[in-house]
Amino acid sequence: MENATAMSSLPTGSWFKPTRTVRAWPLMAPAVGLLLIWAIVPLALTLWYSFQGYNLLSPPATFVGLENYYFLLTDPDLPRVVWNTLVLVLVPLVVTVTAGVLLAVLYDGPFFGRGIARLLVIAPFFVMPTVSALIWKNLLMHPVYGLFAWLSRSFGMQPIDWFTNHPMTAIIIIISWQWIPFATLILLTAMQSLDREQLEAARMDGAGATTSFIFITLPHLARPVAVVVMLETIFFLAIYAEILVTTVGGPGVITTNIPFYIYSRGLLGYDVGVASAGGIFAIIVANIVAFFFVRAIARQL
Amino acid sequence: MSGVELKSVRKNYGAVEVIKGVDLTVRDREFVVFVGPSGCGKSTLLRMIAGLEEITVGDLLIDGARMNDVSPDARGLAMVFQSYALYPHMTVAGNMGFALMLAGVPKAERDLKVRQAAKILQLEALLDRKPGQLSGGQRQRVAIGRAIVREPKVFLFDEPLSNLDAALRVQMRVELAKLHRDLNATMIYVTHDQVEAMTMADRILVLRAGIVEQVGSPLDLYNKPANTFVAGFIGSPKMNLVGASVSRRDGQTFAFLDGGQRLPIGDVSLKDGAGITLGLRPEALLLSAGGAARGEVSVIEHLGGETLVYVDIGKGQLLTIKTGDQQPARVGDIVPISFDPSRLHLFGPDGQALN
Amino acid sequence: MVKNKRALVIRTVLGWLIAFIMAFPVFWMTLAAFKTEMDAYASPPLLVFTPTLENFAEMNQRVDYVRHAWNSVLVALGSTFLGILIAAPAAYVMAFHPTKRTRSIMLWMLSTKFMPAVGVLVPMYLMLVWLDLLDTRTALITITLLSNLPLVVWMLYSYFKEVPAEILEAGRMDGAGPLKQLRYLLVPLATPGISSTALLCIILSWNESFWCINVTAVDSGTLALAIASFSNPEGYFWAKLSAASLASVAPILIFGWVTQRQLVRGLTFGAVK
Numbered sequence: 001m002e003n004a005t006a007m008s009s010l011p012t013g014s015w016f017k018p019t020r021t022v023r024a025w026p027l028m029a030p031a032v033g034l035l036l037i038w039a040i041v042p043l044a045l046t047l048w049y050s051f052q053g054y055n056l057l058s059p060p061a062t063f064v065g066l067e068n069y070y071f072l073l074t075d076p077d078l079p080r081v082v083w084n085t086l087v088l089v090l091v092p093l094v095v096t097v098t099a100g101v102l103l104a105v106l107y108d109g110p111f112f113g114r115g116i117a118r119l120l121v122i123a124p125f126f127v128m129p130t131v132s133a134l135i136w137k138n139l140l141m142h143p144v145y146g147l148f149a150w151l152s153r154s155f156g157m158q159p160i161d162w163f164t165n166h167p168m169t170a171i172i173i174i175i176s177w178q179w180i181p182f183a184t185l186i187l188l189t190a191m192q193s194l195d196r197e198q199l200e201a202a203r204m205d206g207a208g209a210t211t212s213f214i215f216i217t218l219p220h221l222a223r224p225v226a227v228v229v230m231l232e233t234i235f236f237l238a239i240y241a242e243i244l245v246t247t248v249g250g251p252g253v254i255t256t257n258i259p260f261y262i263y264s265r266g267l268l269g270y271d272v273g274v275a276s277a278g279g280i281f282a283i284i285v286a287n288i289v290a291f292f293f294v295r296a297i298a299r300q301l
Numbered sequence: 302m303s304g305v306e307l308k309s310v311r312k313n314y315g316a317v318e319v320i321k322g323v324d325l326t327v328r329d330r331e332f333v334v335f336v337g338p339s340g341c342g343k344s345t346l347l348r349m350i351a352g353l354e355e356i357t358v359g360d361l362l363i364d365g366a367r368m369n370d371v372s373p374d375a376r377g378l379a380m381v382f383q384s385y386a387l388y389p390h391m392t393v394a395g396n397m398g399f400a401l402m403l404a405g406v407p408k409a410e411r412d413l414k415v416r417q418a419a420k421i422l423q424l425e426a427l428l429d430r431k432p433g434q435l436s437g438g439q440r441q442r443v444a445i446g447r448a449i450v451r452e453p454k455v456f457l458f459d460e461p462l463s464n465l466d467a468a469l470r471v472q473m474r475v476e477l478a479k480l481h482r483d484l485n486a487t488m489i490y491v492t493h494d495q496v497e498a499m500t501m502a503d504r505i506l507v508l509r510a511g512i513v514e515q516v517g518s519p520l521d522l523y524n525k526p527a528n529t530f531v532a533g534f535i536g537s538p539k540m541n542l543v544g545a546s547v548s549r550r551d552g553q554t555f556a557f558l559d560g561g562q563r564l565p566i567g568d569v570s571l572k573d574g575a576g577i578t579l580g581l582r583p584e585a586l587l588l589s590a591g592g593a594a595r596g597e598v599s600v601i602e603h604l605g606g607e608t609l610v611y612v613d614i615g616k617g618q619l620l621t622i623k624t625g626d627q628q629p630a631r632v633g634d635i636v637p638i639s640f641d642p643s644r645l646h647l648f649g650p651d652g653q654a655l656n
Numbered sequence: 657m658v659k660n661k662r663a664l665v666i667r668t669v670l671g672w673l674i675a676f677i678m679a680f681p682v683f684w685m686t687l688a689a690f691k692t693e694m695d696a697y698a699s700p701p702l703l704v705f706t707p708t709l710e711n712f713a714e715m716n717q718r719v720d721y722v723r724h725a726w727n728s729v730l731v732a733l734g735s736t737f738l739g740i741l742i743a744a745p746a747a748y749v750m751a752f753h754p755t756k757r758t759r760s761i762m763l764w765m766l767s768t769k770f771m772p773a774v775g776v777l778v779p780m781y782l783m784l785v786w787l788d789l790l791d792t793r794t795a796l797i798t799i800t801l802l803s804n805l806p807l808v809v810w811m812l813y814s815y816f817k818e819v820p821a822e823i824l825e826a827g828r829m830d831g832a833g834p835l836k837q838l839r840y841l842l843v844p845l846a847t848p849g850i851s852s853t854a855l856l857c858i859i860l861s862w863n864e865s866f867w868c869i870n871v872t873a874v875d876s877g878t879l880a881l882a883i884a885s886f887s888n889p890e891g892y893f894w895a896k897l898s899a900a901s902l903a904s905v906a907p908i909l910i911f912g913w914v915t916q917r918q919l920v921r922g923l924t925f926g927a928v929k
Contacts, residue, residue, distance in 0.1 A: 045779030279775030
């Protein structure tokens, strides 16, 4: 067996141990290292600046202790801002997940032209937030020239001035419109792995459409729903462009969430100190949310 | 000379020990089968030889060289996996030539070796197909071909036939035995099927819960099982194992069966009243008068060439009797049972064979 | 099977109705893009009108469309390609050589996604100034890559886990180290999952608005920046605004529609057994 000896003279690959645990760090290092830097360096800098009185218009920075935090936490608007943040996470979550489940079931079944209908339904997912906010604000919801206003008038009703009277609802509608396709896409993918035999067995057991939906389809979707909830939470916590383009946080602070609050209080005034303190506050809030979500959802992953 | 040597080899997963000290020498060109029930550690042991699992304690030697820290590909081994583990995106030729490609063997030489192996396995017509287009038996051949192409010192097989249907399994068994002869190679083969072990092995290693129960040739294991476990595991249908206790009367030693009957046995160095196990192979039992015991026929299975009779000898204890007679008795009959005393196996209270 | 037929009709009607509602805003924007400003404001709204390309011409005069589109393409492709290159080895280790810590590392990676961008905008901005990377594609690619990285690792991890470990072990026996296992076995076998991951990344980075608005300008700005800068002064010129919007959305929308099948096939996030 001369070839066998040729084999054993090949590079032995001694740089990785012949065990189940391949030397993992060289392979993990780029991803983990970059994310560590990404997570720690800006955070450390933000923390540093949050103790500084630093306005880009009037440098240099001076140490002011907890003054920025004091300014932030005693702001009477803050509770409302935190509340808005939570509303802008939870309400769109409920809407998109509910709609996503129903649409996934609807578009999973066969009907005429289903392929094209599916393409139309997922279209909003590809539209960037600024653009979708612009469309809704101007072309659709404008109180005088918008399409909705015209519809109301043709039915003899007073047009709704969405961004003056129901600004929060308007923003929630825009966000939900953008994200329903995402939930639908993921849940539709999940539907395709549903065991058809299970449904047939349930039918043999006398289950109607509703019963098998509740006892078979919904449990099957539990894991993908957890995934949707987690990913959407990440994006909803950071909603910014939609507010910037439509209400600019107003009227007052009625539609201001934490990211937009930091933008308007800190960045617009070039106040690095207050913006950084707000940033730390936002990170804390996000981590509280993340703690609960990741905990609850980790089991599903 | 391509021997494999295991010296007090152990494997731990954390605090759990799964291989509890195995010593074995596989000689050059030997066909050794590891057999045992699922979870006994036989696949783990094979994977430790392959280098896919770390050896916690002990030494692995191939051709006398310590291999514990050598990477799998440099040990001069080839392995055939239970699921075949073919590369689904490569053609049959690609699968078989992958190792040579990685080793930098020139294409012409590679093609030649792949063709040679394909010829041995009658795969020449399939070289351009993908695994997905092959039948189970063909995939099996490709997996073996992939191993042959590397011209390894030792072939490792991890339950390679368990995914095939019964007829194909018998056919592949014969082909593997032939391959072993033709290639003149050392082979280590893992299976839970004692028929595969008996038919193919030069030597069998019986493993239970990480402990070697017995090593020996198939007939050794059949004729002289070291303990009740090996006795029950090797042979089909299973050996009858009947609980009894020792009793001496008039200078003769008897075994009192749990069912109440009494059998004379040769002398044993055990106290009166000691619990023993009698082992009788179904083919060693006869339905004939002058028998040592009797019982009621409860089930009869006709296999055509042979007939299995299940006889209740009291307290629900069933004895299996194998006979060539197509109509040996009827269900409900009371039948006498006899046996050749030289084919009686005796196991002590610890389950180990006496004598 | 009368009941089935009725269900089919209901499904068809409902399916198309919802599809129409969901797509309507995009459709309406598309119409507006080809209207004159007068037509765009008309009441009742016009469905039939004489289309014009004037808006696009004017838009291109105001912002350099080609330059922004090119930036969008480079940032999306660059960050996606590099992201997968960095994430794949890590995902390989996590899927096939897991340790006790693997799970915590994964959860930690995902938790970095919860860090609100606005919270670290200031230091990021200042760091880019120090590094002289403000308004460069390098900066935008790096940031987009990093913010997508946890998602990429997670998605790849869940696809890799579906590849039978025995195939990689066979590769090891054949002499393939981790990188060769990745290149010759895992990548070809997980191609559907990898392309789905890539598609999602491309879409997310194309539409990323926050960072590009705040750290880029003329040189490296993407279409998301172009439309944001366009929206203020032109806010009351709906036709031009719609034309700009359409021009920035159309490439990714068409791309998304064309690749929809690949995208959907892989969107399981390991959530489906």
